[in-house]
Amino acid sequence: MREVYVENTSMTKFGRFDLSLRQLTTQAGMECIADSKRKPDCLLIGSMNPEEFSSNSNISSLVADYLDIQGIPSLRIETASSSGAAIFSLGCNLIASGIYKNILLIAGEKMSGLETQKVTKILAKVIEENERESGASMPSLAAMVTMAYKLRYKMNKELLNELLRTIAIKNHYNGSMNPLAHFQKEISEDDYNNSKVISNPLKMYDCSPISDGAVGLMLSCEKTDIRVSGLGHATDTVSLKNRVSLSHFAATKLAAKKAYKSSSLSPKDIDFAEVHDAFTSFEAINTEDLGFFDQGKSYIHILNDETKLKGNLPINPSGGLKSRGHPVGATGLAQIVDCVKQMRNKVSDSRQVEKNNIALCHSIGGMGNNIFVNILEKVAYRNTTIPNYNQIDHAIIQKIPDSAQLINEGEELEGKLASYTTLYVTPEGFDSPLTLGIIDTLKHKRIFARALFEGEFEIGGSITVFKENETVYFRKTSYIDQIKFFVRRNIKGLLDLFE
Amino acid sequence: MREVYVENTSMTKFGRFDLSLRQLTTQAGMECIADSKRKPDCLLIGSMNPEEFSSNSNISSLVADYLDIQGIPSLRIETASSSGAAIFSLGCNLIASGIYKNILLIAGEKMSGLETQKVTKILAKVIEENERESGASMPSLAAMVTMAYKLRYKMNKELLNELLRTIAIKNHYNGSMNPLAHFQKEISEDDYNNSKVISNPLKMYDCSPISDGAVGLMLSCEKTDIRVSGLGHATDTVSLKNRVSLSHFAATKLAAKKAYKSSSLSPKDIDFAEVHDAFTSFEAINTEDLGFFDQGKSYIHILNDETKLKGNLPINPSGGLKSRGHPVGATGLAQIVDCVKQMRNKVSDSRQVEKNNIALCHSIGGMGNNIFVNILEKVAYRNTTIPNYNQIDHAIIQKIPDSAQLINEGEELEGKLASYTTLYVTPEGFDSPLTLGIIDTLKHKRIFARALFEGEFEIGGSITVFKENETVYFRKTSYIDQIKFFVRRNIKGLLDLFE
Known part of the structure; x- marks a missing residue:
């Protein structure tokens, strides 16, 4: 296996513009090629849904054409919102293998220009059908x-709120302080507290925006100052x-394990990280899944300012998806480009992290189901052997068998509420x-359901699930339900005696 | 580089079914895994537009989930209608490199269930915007x-018609004779002659159908009876x-050159081939671009029955896209699976080709712009060194600079008609x-335009192009036009004298 290096990078401004995806990707590509000493022998495009956001199919050929490099192999890769990270990972594998020498990566998405409800609907296509239909x-x-x-972790409402804020x-x-970020304004505690609830407990300022943008990166087998140390998927x-x-997110843990193993590094070696904060709560969860902090303990470090720019372990110095913006297919590669800029001291002094030898990027596709962890390292930092991308154990993640067929029309099941939310932007x-819940039934299977009546529920509380007109509903278990369930259990016991 | 082998294959029936893409891909995947001795450590999904055809985004995670192999890396690759060939090519590169040992490939598309006009519109998103807007x-x-x-090649209408028929x-x-084909009925000369014209000279029986279907294939680094000899993209x-x-198609020629070079084979070594006959005329063109026949001479061999099942060089023994069907994302991998079946003598005697040591598959993405040529070979056939996938020269293909901005509102240009068609299913x-044409103007740039009035045109004839209300039109050059052009040329000559 060969070593893989990052040569040049490029990035358009992120935000909402009157530019098409073709224009954005061409701009990022032109800039990356112009400043590069390499000629790409392959092009990889990361984009989540150019068909519906931009009416462009076949975008890998289109971008090659507009960059005037038609002829060379070009593929488009899609893993939902981690598509930008996917092309980085794949590009590294293809260079390590000796197949290509220099690969141009371009990731982009154009999301503005459609109504928000339409964008929400397009994004929701990543959700499993039963859950989407609820x-x-x-x-x-x-x-x-x-x-x-x-x-x-038995957090109270106030602590969770403080953490997310x-x-x-x-x-x-x-x-x-990031001139390419979608949002370039600070927000106050009041701004956060007064922002409307999207889906309890997440407020508007907990959610990343709808953005446009594109990013380019030239990968090479020829030595530069930054090597790709570790890959995990x-x-x-x-x-x-x-x-x-x-x-x-079990997939983050597994991807991180692979990235650490292939790089011979541990979470303690990471100087700073870009993690997938499509929602602020994910940043807390990710820092635990990546092994930076103990499970359930990230709040101690986050509230202690350790993840700030000048802290021990800066997280999202770019502003993250929350503030740099989240053009879905571009995000994963934007993280890498931002890390490279930090490692090359190419950001403003105010935004420069102090330790910048080793950076980690973590990108989530879908609701935590197609995850990449990639690690970059300054060549000058370690005298080490080349990374072993092929020494990775690709394990299967255990799952609870599918429960879609578990409940019949008219049937009632007893269970406990595993989680729920009330969605205000439907x-x-x-x-x-719209109140949605996940219920652990006594059969130890999980069911996704809608609340029959809106209201507050107690997580862990006793719940009755039933199916009516093909829709699965849940309600708080009433006394009558309890009696019914008691009788049924005991009649079943009696019947069993006679079998 | 390691050698790459085809282990197991699977295929659903192609046609129009009341099955979702999830169901089709799960069926193909389950079947491929069940009969395989290998456990996949990577999953690659080929699908062109599951978002719009099937309302599924993030399909690489979805398929892994339904096959109960969630955890392993999974990517979706899209290169329009060659997506199935793309995952084969990429999978081979990733195994050759040592990154993965066994890769499960699944390619599928669900196209029926939407109205034909909607399908046409979705497919047309692969076309360049200016041409699409015309x-x-x-x-x-x-x-x-x-x-x-x-x-x-100065063919007359009758010869072309006979060739396509x-x-x-x-x-x-x-x-x-292919039990999995979409169409399993012979057609007569009359059927062909009486079928309606879609776009002159192509009739309905010259066009592949709208189909559903999915295919699976297990690639491995462990030796089987069939090796992957050559890759070109x-x-x-x-x-x-x-x-x-x-x-x-220049991209076919370039991809074929790479495939032959990496396999140390030449067109003469190929025993049979599956080529991309989305339109019958493409089969004639492809056999020339692939080097089987001299340019403009394929009609001699085709009309001489050489490409029939029992001919010297059977082309599309599966029935091709025309008759096996064309679920766009599945097609490229279906070709490979069909070749493997032929090489393993797993088709009916009536459909079995005689020589089956070396097979070539050719798949087109978009209108001839993302093309794969892959070559399979029986291990027992040649005592050869391993293929050199990385010894390929990835050249750029020359193009005529873009002419979209060439003509201004109100301007008139003189030129010659390079090609045209009248489209009846718009x-x-x-x-x-709707009559569309490509015109070579005197400035040696090509312009895509609509006819001002419908009618018959002469290819090579003198044409006037002009822009009105943002639309570019063409018309036969009139005597008045000729005089105008003559005067302008001469005035320009006079003006040049004074400059």
């Missing part, structure tokens, strides 16, 4: 992960309800507010 | 390529008008019939 959107699933995290304020502060079930843990075709 | 659809561009081919009848005959400009040759928003 009205689930990305913010509502993120909210349910957050609620499960809160429950697992701290992350939002930090990332907006970082972004305020793992998937998980698309459906939340099939996950063993609702409060963490997808097309669903009234607001 | 009303171009895939059949109309294919027709223009066919007309340019006819002109270049022979290919259509042959491929339907082959498909009639090349792109070309998306826009037809920018191509140096309108009548052939995309949404365009009246039928």
Whole structure:
């Protein structure tokens, strides 16, 4: 295996512009080629949904054409919102293998120009069908992960709120100094507190924006100042309800394990990181899944300012998805480009991190199910052997068997509420507010359901699930339910005696 | 570099079914895993537009989930209608490199269930924007390529018609014996002659159908009976008008050159081939671009029955896209699976080709701009060194600079008609019939335009191009035009004298 190096990078401004995806990707590509000493012998395009956002299919040929490098192999890769990280990872593998010498990576997305409800609907296509048909959107699933995290570590509402607000304020502060960020304004505690609830407990300032932007990067087998140290990639079930843990991302843990193993590094060696903060709560969860902090303890470090720009372990010095913006297919590569800039001291002094030898980038596709962890390192820093990308064990992640067929029309099941949220910004075709829950039934299977009536629920509380007109609903278990369940259990016991 | 082998394959029936893309890909994947001795350590999904055809984004995670192999890396690759060939090529590179040992490839598309006009519109997103906005659809561009081919080799209408009909009848005959083909019925000369014109000279029986289907294949570094001998991949400009040759596909020639070089084989070594016959005329053009026959001479061999099942060089023994069907993302991998079946004598005796040591597969993405040529070989056949996938020269293909900005509102240019067609099945928003042309102007740039009035045109004839209300039109050059052009040329000459 050969070593892989980052040569040149480029990035358009992120935000909302009157530019097409073709224009954005061409701009990023032209800039990257113009400043590079290498001629690409392959082009990889990362984009999540150019078909629906931009009416462009076949974009890998289109970009090659507009960059005037038609002829060379070009592929488009899609892993939902981690597509930009996917082309980085794939590009490294293809250079390490000796197949190509210099690969041009271009990741981009054009999301503005469509109505927000339409964008929400397009993004929701990454969600498993049963959950999508119940009205689930990305913010509502993120909210349910957050609620499960809160429950697992017995956080009170105030502490969770303080944690999320701290992350939002930090990332907006970082972004305020990044001239290419979508948002370049700080936000105050009041701004955060007064922002509207999207899906309880996530407020508007907990969610990344709808953005446009494109990024370029030239990978090479020829030595530069930055080598790619470690690569990790793992998937998980698309459906939340099939996950063993609702409060963490198993695929992040697995991808991180691979990245650390291939680089012979540990979480303690990382100087700074860009992590996928599509929702602020994810930043807390990610820092634990990546091994930076103990499970459930990230709040101590985050509230202690350790993840700020001048802290021990700066997280998202670019502003993150929250403030740099989140053109879905571009994000994963934007993280890498931002890390390279920090490692080359090419950001303003105010935004420069102090230790910049080793950087980690973490990108999530879908609701935590196609995840990349990539590690960059200054060549001058370690005298080490080349990374062993091919020494990785690609394990399967355990799952709870699918429960879609578990409940029949008219049947009632008893269970406990594993997580829930009330969504206020609902997808097309669903009234607001919409309360959604995941229930562990006594059969130890998880069911995704809609609340029959809106209201506050207690996580861990006793819940009755039933199916009516093809829709699965849940309600708080009433006394009558309890009696019914008691009788049924005992009749079943009696019947069993006679069998 | 390691050798790469094909282990197991699977294929659903192709046609139009009441099955979702998730169900089709799961079926192909389950079948491939069940019969395989290998456990995949990577999953590659080929699909062109699952977002719009099937409302599924993030399909690489989804398929891993439904196959219960979540955890392992999974990527979706898209190169328009060659996506299935793209995952084969990429999978081979990743195994050759030592990154993965066993890669499961699944390619699929679900196209039925939407109205034909909607499908046409989705497919047309692969076309360059200026051409698409003029009303171009895939059949109309294919027709223009066919007309340019006819002109270049001075074929008369009758010969071209006979050539296309022979290919259509042959491929339907082959498909009639393929139990998984979309169409399993022979067609007669009358059927062909009586079928309606889609875009002159292409009739309905010259065009592949809208199909559903999925295919699976397990690639391995461990020896089997079939090795992957050669890989070739090349792109070309998306826009037809920018191509140096309108009548052939430069990207096929370049991809074939790479495939032959990496395998140390020549066209003469190929025993049979699956080539991309989305339109019958492409089969004739492809056999020339692949080096099987001299340029403009394929008709001699095709009309002489050499490409039939029992001929010297059977082409599309599966029935091809024409008769096996064309679920766009699945097609490229279906070709490989069909070749493997032939090489393993796993087809009915009536459909079995005689020589089956070396097979070539050729797949086109977009209108000839993202093309793969892959060669398979029986391990027992040659005592050879391993293929050199990395010894390939990834050259750029020359193009005619973009002419979109060449003509101004109100300006008139003189030129010659390079190709044209009259489209009878028009995309949404365009009246039928619609005549489209490519004109070589005196400035030696190509312009794509709509006819001002419908009618018959002479290829090579004198044409006037002009822009009105943002639309570029063409008309036969009139005597008045000729006088205008003459005067302008001479005034310009006079003006030049004084400069």
